[in-house]
Amino acid sequence: xxxxxxxxxxxxxxxxxxxxxxxxxxxxxxxxxxxxxxxxxxxxxxxxxxxxxxxxxxxxxxxxxxxxxxxxxxxxxxxxxxxxxxxxxxxxxxxxxxxxxxxxxxxxxxxxxxxxxxxxxxxxxxxxxxxxxxxxxxxxxxxxxxxxxxxxxxxxxxxxxxxxxxxxxxxxxxxxxxxxxxxxxxxxxxxxxxxxxxxxxxxxxxxxxxxxxxxxxxxxxxxxxxxxxxxxxxxxxxxxxxxxxxxxxxxxxxxxxxxxxxxxxxxxxxxxxxxxxxxxxxxxxxxxxxxxxxxxxxxxxxxxxxxxxxxxxxxxxxxxxxxxxxxxxxxxxxxxxxxxxxxxxxxxxxxxxxxxxxx
Ligand SMILES: Nc1ncnc2c1ncn2[C@@H]1O[C@H](COP(=O)(O)OP(=O)(O)OP(=O)(O)O)[C@@H](O)[C@H]1O
Ligand code: SF4
Ligand SMILES: [Mg+2]
Numbered sequence: 001x002x003x004x005x006x007x008x009x010x011x012x013x014x015x016x017x018x019x020x021x022x023x024x025x026x027x028x029x030x031x032x033x034x035x036x037x038x039x040x041x042x043x044x045x046x047x048x049x050x051x052x053x054x055x056x057x058x059x060x061x062x063x064x065x066x067x068x069x070x071x072x073x074x075x076x077x078x079x080x081x082x083x084x085x086x087x088x089x090x091x092x093x094x095x096x097x098x099x100x101x102x103x104x105x106x107x108x109x110x111x112x113x114x115x116x117x118x119x120x121x122x123x124x125x126x127x128x129x130x131x132x133x134x135x136x137x138x139x140x141x142x143x144x145x146x147x148x149x150x151x152x153x154x155x156x157x158x159x160x161x162x163x164x165x166x167x168x169x170x171x172x173x174x175x176x177x178x179x180x181x182x183x184x185x186x187x188x189x190x191x192x193x194x195x196x197x198x199x200x201x202x203x204x205x206x207x208x209x210x211x212x213x214x215x216x217x218x219x220x221x222x223x224x225x226x227x228x229x230x231x232x233x234x235x236x237x238x239x240x241x242x243x244x245x246x247x248x249x250x251x252x253x254x255x256x257x258x259x260x261x262x263x264x265x266x267x268x269x270x271x272x273x274x275x276x277x278x279x280x281x282x283x284x285x286x287x288x289x290x291x292x293x294x295x296x297x298x299x300x301x302x303x304x305x306x307x308x309x310x311x312x313x314x315x316x317x318x319x320x321x322x323x324x325x326x327x328x329x330x331x332x333x334x335x336x337x338x339x340x341x342x343x344x345x346x347x348x349x350x351x352x353x354x355x356x357x358x359x
Pocket of ligand 1: 015017043062063278
């Protein structure tokens with residue numbers, strides 16, 4: 001859409017692994033607009049990080065983008081030269097990586113690391129960068145900025161390091177911030193503070209945010225739209241309200257075993273029986289079929305396309321209408337309530353009772 005900041009269409013990414021290949025991203029599409037927060041959730045290995053790293057030109061090892069487009073400010077990021085991407089990274093698109101310690105230079109003072117991006121992008125003068133660093137340290141909640149400027153990463157707690165990462169990522173006032181599990185390693189109080197901080201920074205500049213998280217509580221607290229990934233594909237995409245009220249994919253229903261209430265362990269993705277395995281061939285049928293209690297013959301033969309259900313809600317499941325009909329108001333009622341209940345159980349429970357498995 002024209003008013004999107006970043007619009008990724010039909011992204012494909014592969015890795016070489018010995019004589020075989022790993023199909024890490026298999027036709028993923030998603031977009032985010034100014035001032036919007038897009039949440040990407042899914043189990044480990046579902047292709048969340050690889051999707052955003054490939055768009056940013058940061059794939060490691062044998063990773064290769066083999067198809068798709070990623071339009072940002074009128075340019076396809078996947079077609080830019082390395083130098084052009086380097087100009088955009090850190091200036092127009094900020095990134096907070098999954099592991100803050102590996103993204104900070106242990107031998108460099110915190111203040112210099114924050115200044116570095118501003119200077120390399122010629123965002124401001126050295127004096128301007130120094131002053132902005134002090135301002136950023138204050139904004140991200142690190143007191144006594146002048147003294148802290150001289151600290152090294154190991155002198156900071158995990159929460160403080162994450163704040164530094166955020167300061168670095170937003171230093172040049174990017175239009176888009178990509179945050180890969182920015183709060184996973186932090187305790188709950190700090191987690192909440194960091195999320196509030198991101199929201200405040202977003203409100204100041206209508207920055208778009210892509211937030212990757214394992215945590216439904218985090219996603220449902222701060223995101224405007226959520227996409228659920230599995231096997232490198234988007235299984236479901238919906239505005240938050242619809243996502244909570246009408247989950248239409250059996251995988252989403254399963255993951256949402258317990259939700260909301262940041263502050264408890266209960267909001268982690270629910271474990272679903274079976275394991276997500278890396279694909280060594282491009283998917284030709286529903287990749288979730290072997291774990292899905294509703295899998296029918298068609299699911300084993302045809303790849304379900306991501307298709308609209310109305311109101312900006314998309315799903316990649318042959319039986320989504322049946323899932324919705326079988327769940328009826330029950331799923332919505334439970335998710336709208338205190339949740340933490342057994343919505344996930346409905347994959348094998350009420351949903352499965354309403355829809356004949358292996359129909
Ligand atoms: N450098 C690499 N070399 C080979 N395979 C890789 C590499 N990076 C990722 N992969 C594979 O790509 C797939 C997707 O990985 P990705 O890191 O995107 O998962 P994720 O959804 O971010 O998981 P997590 O929640 O654990 O961070 C996995 O099967 C992974 O093993
Ligand atoms: S019902 Fe079929 S298409 Fe839908 S998730 Fe289950 S296996 Fe996939
Ligand atoms: Mg990841």
